[in-house]
Amino acid sequence: MKKLPSxxxxxxxxxxxxxxxxxAYSYNNLSVLEPLPDEETxxxxxxxxPGLAVIGEKVYAANGCVECxxxxxxxxxxxxxxxxxxGKRQTVARDYLRRTTAFPGSNRTGQDLSNYGARNDDxxxxxxxxxxxxxVVPWSTMPSYSYxxxxxxxxxxxxxxxxxGLTGAAAPKPGYEVVPTQKAKALAAYLLxxxxxxxxxxxxxxxxx
Amino acid sequence: xxxxxxxxxxxxxxxxxxxxxxxxRGPVLLFFGSALFWLVxxxxxxxxxSVQLILPWFLEGISFLTYGRITQAATTIFAYGFATPAAxxxxxxxxxxxxxxxxxHHKLLVSAGIVWNLGLLIGAxxxxxxxxxxxxxxxxxxxxxxILLLSYLLVAIWALLTFFRRGDSPxxxxxxxxxxxxxxxxWLFAAANTLLVWNPVNAPAQPAIAYWFAGGFVNLWLAxxxxxxxxxIIPKASGxxxxxxxxxxxGFWTLMLFGSWxxxxxxxxxxxxxxxxxxxxxxxxxxLVPAFAIGVNLHLTLSGHYATVGWSPAxxxxxxxxxxxxxxWVLNAINSLPAVNAVTHxxxxxxxxxxxxFYGFFAMAASGAIYYIVPRLTGHEWPCHGGVxxxxxxxxxxxxxxxxxxxxxxxxxxxxxxNPIVEFRSALDFIWPFRFMSAVGFIxxxxxxxxxxxxxxxxxxxxxxxxxxxxxxxxxxxxxEPVAV
Numbered sequence: 001m002k003k004l005p006s007x008x009x010x011x012x013x014x015x016x017x018x019x020x021x022x023x024a025y026s027y028n029n030l031s032v033l034e035p036l037p038d039e040e041t042x043x044x045x046x047x048x049x050p051g052l053a054v055i056g057e058k059v060y061a062a063n064g065c066v067e068c069x070x071x072x073x074x075x076x077x078x079x080x081x082x083x084x085x086x087g088k089r090q091t092v093a094r095d096y097l098r099r100t101t102a103f104p105g106s107n108r109t110g111q112d113l114s115n116y117g118a119r120n121d122d123x124x125x126x127x128x129x130x131x132x133x134x135x136v137v138p139w140s141t142m143p144s145y146s147y148x149x150x151x152x153x154x155x156x157x158x159x160x161x162x163x164x165g166l167t168g169a170a171a172p173k174p175g176y177e178v179v180p181t182q183k184a185k186a187l188a189a190y191l192l193x194x195x196x197x198x199x200x201x202x203x204x205x206x207x208x209x
Numbered sequence: 210x211x212x213x214x215x216x217x218x219x220x221x222x223x224x225x226x227x228x229x230x231x232x233x234r235g236p237v238l239l240f241f242g243s244a245l246f247w248l249v250x251x252x253x254x255x256x257x258x259s260v261q262l263i264l265p266w267f268l269e270g271i272s273f274l275t276y277g278r279i280t281q282a283a284t285t286i287f288a289y290g291f292a293t294p295a296a297x298x299x300x301x302x303x304x305x306x307x308x309x310x311x312x313x314h315h316k317l318l319v320s321a322g323i324v325w326n327l328g329l330l331i332g333a334x335x336x337x338x339x340x341x342x343x344x345x346x347x348x349x350x351x352x353x354x355x356i357l358l359l360s361y362l363l364v365a366i367w368a369l370l371t372f373f374r375r376g377d378s379p380x381x382x383x384x385x386x387x388x389x390x391x392x393x394x395x396w397l398f399a400a401a402n403t404l405l406v407w408n409p410v411n412a413p414a415q416p417a418i419a420y421w422f423a424g425g426f427v428n429l430w431l432a433x434x435x436x437x438x439x440x441x442i443i444p445k446a447s448g449x450x451x452x453x454x455x456x457x458x459x460g461f462w463t464l465m466l467f468g469s470w471x472x473x474x475x476x477x478x479x480x481x482x483x484x485x486x487x488x489x490x491x492x493x494x495x496x497l498v499p500a501f502a503i504g505v506n507l508h509l510t511l512s513g514h515y516a517t518v519g520w521s522p523a524x525x526x527x528x529x530x531x532x533x534x535x536x537x538w539v540l541n542a543i544n545s546l547p548a549v550n551a552v553t554h555x556x557x558x559x560x561x562x563x564x565x566x567f568y569g570f571f572a573m574a575a576s577g578a579i580y581y582i583v584p585r586l587t588g589h590e591w592p593c594h595g596g597v598x599x600x601x602x603x604x605x606x607x608x609x610x611x612x613x614x615x616x617x618x619x620x621x622x623x624x625x626x627x628n629p630i631v632e633f634r635s636a637l638d639f640i641w642p643f644r645f646m647s648a649v650g651f652i653x654x655x656x657x658x659x660x661x662x663x664x665x666x667x668x669x670x671x672x673x674x675x676x677x678x679x680x681x682x683x684x685x686x687x688x689x690e691p692v693a694v
Contacts, residue, residue, distance in 0.1 A: 003380075004372060004380065004388070007380065007385055007388060007389075008388075008392070010462070010465070011388075011389050011392055011393075011465055014462070014465040014466045014469065015392075015393060015396065015429070015465065015469050017466070017469070017470075018421065018425075018469035018470045018472075019396075019400075019469075021470070021485075021488065022417055022418070022421045022470070022472050022473070022485060022488075023400065023404070023417070023418050023421055025417075025482075025485070026410075026414040026417040026418055026481070026485070027404070027410055027414055027418070029414075029482070030411070030413040030414035030417070030481075030482075031410040031411040031413065031414035032411075033411070033413050060343070061341060061342060061343035062278075062339040062340065062341055062343075063275060063277045063278065063339070064275070064276065064277015064278050064280060064281050064341060064343060065277055065343075066277070066343045067276065067277045067280050067281065068276075068277070070555055072476075072479045072480055074477070074478030074479055074551070074554075075478035075479075078477075078478045078547060078548075078551050079478050079551040079552075079554075079627070080551075080627045080628070080629055081478075083629040084626075084627070084629055090478070090480075091479070091480050092480050093413035093414070093416075093480045093481065093482075094413060095413075095480065096412035096413045096415070096416075096480065097411065097412065097413055098412075099412040100409065100412060101342070101343070101344070101405075101409065101412060101415065102412040102413065102415045102416050102480075103343060104416045104476065104479055104480065105555070106345065106475070106554075106555065106559050107555055107556075107557070107559060107560070108555035108556070108626055108636075109262070109637070111633060112555075133265070134265070134266075139634055139637065139638075140265070141262065141263075141265045141637055142265065143261065143265050143269050143270075143275055143276050143277075144266075144269045144270045145270075145275070146269075146270040147270055147271065147272040147275075
């Protein structure tokens with residue numbers, strides 16, 4: 001190991017091997033995945049997303065939800081993710097196709113959200129949870145995102161967008177209402193769009209035990 | 210072992226050494242000083258976040274202090290505010306010493322230091338105000354990273370000029386690690402930002418690339434820079450040549466090969482091709498080879514001379530740091546076995562390993578380097594050995610508490626998260642006391658960093674002129690050069 005150039009090329013070759021194997025391979029094979037036709041509805045799989053859900057992804061990123069929530073159902077029977085009912089099948093690369101950023105996550109302080117939209121289809125329930133998590137689940141350690149909401153005086157009729165059913169300390173004072181901002185509405189749309197209940201050929205549901 | 214090159218006292222006179230050291234003074238102190246400022250600030254955020262995990266109402270409902278944002282800011286500040294500048298600062302000094310050239314591009318490097326800190330300030334403020342990308346170790350918003358890369362470009366120009374000016378002498382092992390780190394960082398950082406932040410590839414391809422970066426950041430940037438400091442300073446301060454040239458070669462090349470392939474082990478059973486996962490598992494297990502080669506080599510170098518670790522702050526911190534790196538690689542290999550990972554992934558075990566690598570290995574190793582280098586630049590000693598001892602013990606106990614608690618708590622949490630008959634809530638209940646202890650650990654770490662920053666301010670301001678060297682115990686052995694001046 002006398003000369004700088006041989007050191008340089010040695011490093012380049014080893015480092016380049018992983019660059020080609022991991023980065024270039026993913027780039028060439030995964031970034032070109034296409035949506036598949038959906039025979040039942042005439043649409044595509046994964047389905048296209050409402051524009052608001054696409055905006056909501058930015059709110060999800062901006063507030064670091066990924067630090068506590070994963071978005072990947074792992075392979076069975078290696079893992080118990082499916083037995084834990086996080087989803088009916090494994091998450092595969094194509095599931096992220098409609099997203100701008102994939103958030104596989106690395107910590108489950110809160111539940112996996114890959115199929116949150118399949119468990120809940122009520123935007124108001126999401127707003128209650130984000131505004132005051134412990135008013136819904138007393139033992140929750142999820143922080144409140146009340147800064148995505150506006151508490152304002154009711155002008156004439158209450159807004160038809162205001163969050164209903166807030167109880168205890170979370171309930172607004174009489175004459176006031178809690179209204180989601182545009183960001184909160186987008187985030188709720190994003191959460192509702194998290195749903196991998198469609199079938200993909202590369203991820204058949206595992207046989208029932 | 211006389212056949213292989215070693216930097217011995219007779220190749221460089223004390224006067225030459227002092228001249229080289231003095232020439233690096235401005236930029237190195239700038240990088241170290243800013244690194245310590247960010248270390249304290251980042252640990253303050255990390256401490257707040259760790260309290261929020263146990264008391265979710267703490268500072269709740271304030272957008273820029275919400276848990277997600279401050280953890281991401283804290284990790285980012287550690288990686289790019291402390292670790293990277295500390296590595297660059299140590300790298301500048303090491304390269305000047307190893308290449309035996311005086312530094313003559315002060316303006317280039319001082320500008321690099323200023324631009325870097327400006328970029329990070331913009332980026333960290335961006336994360337706190339809601340512009341985070343939420344990608345692992347790449348949270349910096351796309352408008353701040355070009356500033357960091359511009360700064361690194363200036364560092365790279367200097368590095369090229371320095372390596373080209375070195376004579377024809379054989380390369381010392383510390384030089385290989387230094388060279389590899391300085392080469393790997395821009396590759397990793399520029400490629401990952403291009404493919405994931407500036408002009409993102411389609412989402413299905415992102416996870417593999419993101420973990421290629423995250424693994425590379427530790428294995429190909431922090432690890433080589435820490436190893437470079439260890440392989441230079443440990444022989445110097447203990448007076449012992451590096452034990453085995455064969456282990457040097459083995460450790461270095463296996464680190465380069467396996468270190469760059471570990472990505473798939475972070476996505477076992479996940480949405481990437483199975484062969485990338487298998488390659489990642491194999492590489493993470495094979496990391497045992499560089500772990501043992503580097504660990505055993507440095508152990509053999511010090512064995513019989515461990516008394517030096519007792520009195521020399523630099524050696525004590527470096528040896529602890531390398532010990533933690535070894536433990537990190539071994540635990541990571543175990544955690545990468547698919548059967549283990551299927552259970553432990555998504556538990557706090559991952560957080561424990563990150564703390565072990567960041568605060569156990571890198572912060573310790575970098576502190577050791579700073580203890581060794583700074584007196585040689587300022588021309589006088591660290592203000593008081595009591596402060597150094599407090600720094601060491603607070604950091605060691607803090608890291609120990611966090612890692613041990615999150616590992617044991619993580620195991621119980623992992624069991625609850627994966628056992629189909631245990632309800633979700635139990636996972637939160639089980640981990641709570643362990644997270645409580647880890648919050649205590651973060652408070653200790655914060656105090657140790659604040660203490661270190663005060664010592665640094667003390668040595669710059671020269672509060673105690675000509676005090677004796679800040680040994681941690683009575684000095685017994687002799688080193689190849691006086692500890693300072």
